[in-house]
Amino acid sequence: MKQIEIGHGSGGRLTRDLIKNIFLKYINSEELDPLEDAAILNLRHQRTAFTTDSYVIRPLFFPGGDIGKLSVCGTVNDLVVSGAVPRYVSLGFIIEEGFSLESLEQIAKSIGEAAKDAGIRIVTGDTKVVEKNKCDGMYINTSGIGEVMRAMPLSNISDGDAIIITGTVGDHGTSIALAREEFSIEAGVQSDCAALHDLLTPLFETDGIKWMRDPTRGGLATVLVELSESLGYGVHLYEDRVPVREDVRFISDMLGYDPLYLANEGKAIVITSGESANKVLEILKRHPLGNNAALIGKVSSKCKGVRLKTRIGGERLLDMLEEDMLPRIC
Amino acid sequence: MIKTQDIINHIRSLVPGDRKVRIMNVCGSHEHTIAFSGMRSLMPEHIELIPGPGCPVCVCPESDIIHAITLSRRADVILVTYGDMLRVPSKDGSIRAQGRNYKMITSPSEAIRIATANPEKKIVFFSIGFETTTAPTAAILETGVPDNLYILSSHRLTPTIMEVLVKDAEIGIDGFIAPGHVSAIVGSNAWNVFSEIYGIPTVVAGFAADNLMLGIAEILGQLKNGKIRTGNVYAGVVRPEGNIQAQNIMAKFFEVADVNWRGIGYIPESGLELRDEYSARDARKVFGLKEIKEEKIPGCICGKVILGKAYPTDCKLFKRACTPKSPAGPCMVSMEGSCNIWYKTN
CATH class of the missing domain: 3.30.1330.10 (PurM-like, N-terminal domain)
Known part of the structure; x- marks a missing residue:
C-alpha cells in the first residue's frame, strides 16, 4: 500500500x-x-x-x-x-x-x-x-x-428572547464515542456533520434574529453557560423540549454522558426576539437540516446562570464541565 | 398511569405543617437522580432530602488506597480495581498518579482474565463496595480463581452504617430511602430493624425520579398515619428475602469484621473480610499489610457529608480547591459521590 x-x-x-x-x-x-x-x-x-x-x-x-x-x-x-x-x-x-x-x-x-x-x-x-x-x-x-451580511453582537440579546436549537443534540459526540474502539456497541448513530449555510443564511434577512452559535465541543450546555456568563444574567432551558434522538439518549445513559454536553457539528443555537420565534422556527423547519428545530429556552435577566427546568418540573443549575467528556471530538 | 404532578401533589398533601422531615438516601444513584432531576426544588419547604453514605468509593479507607499504591509498585504485582478507585486521593497520591502496575476493570471476571493472561504475576483485585459488588466477587471465588489472584477486600455493609446514623441524634433522620441495588441482594426484610426497633419508615425505591418520589410519599404517609413499616416501591426488582444464592456465597467466603470508614472511623461489624479458610487468597495476609493511620485532609468535610451532617456546598473547598478533575476529598471523585454530583448540579 x-x-x-x-x-x-x-x-x-x-x-x-x-x-x-x-x-x-x-x-x-x-x-x-x-x-x-x-x-x-x-x-x-x-x-x-x-x-x-x-x-x-x-x-x-x-x-x-x-x-x-x-x-x-x-x-x-x-x-x-x-x-x-x-x-x-x-x-x-x-x-x-x-x-x-x-x-x-x-x-x-x-x-x-x-x-x-x-x-x-x-x-x-x-x-x-x-x-x-x-x-x-x-x-x-x-x-x-x-x-x-448581518452582524449579530451579543449586545443584541435582551430579556425574554427565545432560544432555538436547529435540531437534535449529541449526535456527533455519540457517533465518535461509538467509533472509538473502547466501546463494543453497534448502533446506527451518525455524526450530524454538515454545513449550515443553506439553513441559516435565510435568517440573515429575518426580523428579530439576535445571535447564533454552533454548539460544538462542550455541546449546548457549555455554549449557554458561556452565554450567560457574558451576558451577566441567566437563561432558562427546558429539558423536555431539547430534541435528543432516542438512540443517542440510550447510549449516553449507558456510557455516562449527558447529551446536553455532547458535541454537535451540524447544529446551531439561534437567539431571536420572543415575537419572531415562531416565524424563525417555521423557516428552519422548511429545511431538511432544520426539521427538528425547537424552541428550548428563554433569556431571563431575573436569574443567573443556566437554570434547567427538568423533565419532572424541578429546577437545577447547568454548569460548565471541567473538561470535555470526550477529548479530540473535532 | 400515575403522573409526576400527581405524586408531587400527593407529597404536598402529606407534609406535616409543624416540623421538618429529614429523609436520607444511602445510594449514590439515588442522589444522582434527586440532584439531576432538580427534585429538591419540587419538595415542600419542610422536606429535606439528605444524601448519606451511598458512595463506596468515598468511604474506602485511605490505608487501603496506600496499600494498593504500594502493591502496584511491586514488580511482581498487577493491581486491578474499578475505575473510580484509581483517582481517589490519599496522602501518598492516587493509584493513577503514584501507582505503577495497575489496570482498570469493570467486573471481577476481568480480574480472572488478567490473572490467566499473566501467570508470572500476582494479580491483586482491590475489591471495594457495598453488597452489590461483594456478591460478584464472591461469585468468582465460588466458580474458582487462578492461584495468582488475590483479593484486597474493602467491602462495607449498608445496614450497619445506617444503624450508626439512626443512633446519632445530631443527624436526626425521619425516614430512609433504602438503596435499590443493595436491596435486591439483601432483601427488603433487611431494613425491618429500622421500622420495628427505631420506628423509622424505610422504603426501597428504584432509580427513576417518579419512583423515588413515590418512595418519599410512602415515607410521609407512614409518618402521618403512624403505621411505620418497611415499604417497597421497587417490588418488581426487590424481593423481601433478596437474593438468597448471593447471600449464601457471600457468607461462605466473607465474614463480618470491625472496619474503618474514611472520614468516619472504626465501626464494629460494618465490613467484610475473607474468612480464614481463604487466607491464601487474602492480599492483606499474603502481603502482610498493616493498617496505616489516616491523615485528615485539611479543610475537607467529606466525613460529615457522608454522615448527612453537612451538605457539599457547606465545604470551603467545594468548587474551589476541590473539583472532579483535582479532587481534594474522596466524595468529589466518583460519579456516586455527593460532592461530585452537587458539583454538576448546584
Missing part, C-alpha cells in the same frame, strides 16, 4: 506530485490552481469575517463523515453563525509519515465535495509531513473568510 513519506512534505518533487495527483484531482478553484504562494481574492464586501480552526479528531473516519468534511463544515459554520456568507477557505495538512495515500485521497475527495456543497472555494493550502509517531495520522487546519 502506498504511503506518505517525509519527502511529501519537503516542498520538492514529491510534494508537487501529491498536490497534482491527489489534492487538485478533487479540490480546485481559480484562486488555487496557479499554485502561487498566496491566493489573490477579490472581496467586494466591506465587512469581512475571518476564522480559523484546527481538527484533531480521532478517529479520522466516523459514521457520517471524516476529518476532511469536518474541517470544511466546521469553518463554514463558524462563519455562518457570525452572520457571514462563507466564501474562501484555506487548507493546511499535518500528516504523519506512513499515512495511507488511499485514505488521504478519500479525505481529499470529502473536502472537495464538502466545499462544493457549502458553496465555498478552497483557495490556498499547505502540506507538512512529520516523522512516524509524531502525530496521530493527520491534523488539518482550515481558515475561512466570509462576507458579513
Whole structure:
C-alpha cells in the first residue's frame, strides 16, 4: 500500500506530485490552481469575517463523515453563525509519515465535495509531513473568510428572547464515542456533520434574529453557560423540549454522558426576539437540516446562570464541565 | 398511569405543617437522580432530602488506597480495581498518579482474565463496595480463581452504617430511602430493624425520579398515619428475602469484621473480610499489610457529608480547591459521590 513519506512534505518533487495527483484531482478553484504562494481574492464586501480552526479528531473516519468534511463544515459554520456568507477557505495538512495515500485521497475527495456543497472555494493550502509517531495520522487546519451580511453582537440579546436549537443534540459526540474502539456497541448513530449555510443564511434577512452559535465541543450546555456568563444574567432551558434522538439518549445513559454536553457539528443555537420565534422556527423547519428545530429556552435577566427546568418540573443549575467528556471530538 | 404532578401533589398533601422531615438516601444513584432531576426544588419547604453514605468509593479507607499504591509498585504485582478507585486521593497520591502496575476493570471476571493472561504475576483485585459488588466477587471465588489472584477486600455493609446514623441524634433522620441495588441482594426484610426497633419508615425505591418520589410519599404517609413499616416501591426488582444464592456465597467466603470508614472511623461489624479458610487468597495476609493511620485532609468535610451532617456546598473547598478533575476529598471523585454530583448540579 502506498504511503506518505517525509519527502511529501519537503516542498520538492514529491510534494508537487501529491498536490497534482491527489489534492487538485478533487479540490480546485481559480484562486488555487496557479499554485502561487498566496491566493489573490477579490472581496467586494466591506465587512469581512475571518476564522480559523484546527481538527484533531480521532478517529479520522466516523459514521457520517471524516476529518476532511469536518474541517470544511466546521469553518463554514463558524462563519455562518457570525452572520457571514462563507466564501474562501484555506487548507493546511499535518500528516504523519506512513499515512495511507488511499485514505488521504478519500479525505481529499470529502473536502472537495464538502466545499462544493457549502458553496465555498478552497483557495490556498499547505502540506507538512512529520516523522512516524509524531502525530496521530493527520491534523488539518482550515481558515475561512466570509462576507458579513448581518452582524449579530451579543449586545443584541435582551430579556425574554427565545432560544432555538436547529435540531437534535449529541449526535456527533455519540457517533465518535461509538467509533472509538473502547466501546463494543453497534448502533446506527451518525455524526450530524454538515454545513449550515443553506439553513441559516435565510435568517440573515429575518426580523428579530439576535445571535447564533454552533454548539460544538462542550455541546449546548457549555455554549449557554458561556452565554450567560457574558451576558451577566441567566437563561432558562427546558429539558423536555431539547430534541435528543432516542438512540443517542440510550447510549449516553449507558456510557455516562449527558447529551446536553455532547458535541454537535451540524447544529446551531439561534437567539431571536420572543415575537419572531415562531416565524424563525417555521423557516428552519422548511429545511431538511432544520426539521427538528425547537424552541428550548428563554433569556431571563431575573436569574443567573443556566437554570434547567427538568423533565419532572424541578429546577437545577447547568454548569460548565471541567473538561470535555470526550477529548479530540473535532 | 400515575403522573409526576400527581405524586408531587400527593407529597404536598402529606407534609406535616409543624416540623421538618429529614429523609436520607444511602445510594449514590439515588442522589444522582434527586440532584439531576432538580427534585429538591419540587419538595415542600419542610422536606429535606439528605444524601448519606451511598458512595463506596468515598468511604474506602485511605490505608487501603496506600496499600494498593504500594502493591502496584511491586514488580511482581498487577493491581486491578474499578475505575473510580484509581483517582481517589490519599496522602501518598492516587493509584493513577503514584501507582505503577495497575489496570482498570469493570467486573471481577476481568480480574480472572488478567490473572490467566499473566501467570508470572500476582494479580491483586482491590475489591471495594457495598453488597452489590461483594456478591460478584464472591461469585468468582465460588466458580474458582487462578492461584495468582488475590483479593484486597474493602467491602462495607449498608445496614450497619445506617444503624450508626439512626443512633446519632445530631443527624436526626425521619425516614430512609433504602438503596435499590443493595436491596435486591439483601432483601427488603433487611431494613425491618429500622421500622420495628427505631420506628423509622424505610422504603426501597428504584432509580427513576417518579419512583423515588413515590418512595418519599410512602415515607410521609407512614409518618402521618403512624403505621411505620418497611415499604417497597421497587417490588418488581426487590424481593423481601433478596437474593438468597448471593447471600449464601457471600457468607461462605466473607465474614463480618470491625472496619474503618474514611472520614468516619472504626465501626464494629460494618465490613467484610475473607474468612480464614481463604487466607491464601487474602492480599492483606499474603502481603502482610498493616493498617496505616489516616491523615485528615485539611479543610475537607467529606466525613460529615457522608454522615448527612453537612451538605457539599457547606465545604470551603467545594468548587474551589476541590473539583472532579483535582479532587481534594474522596466524595468529589466518583460519579456516586455527593460532592461530585452537587458539583454538576448546584
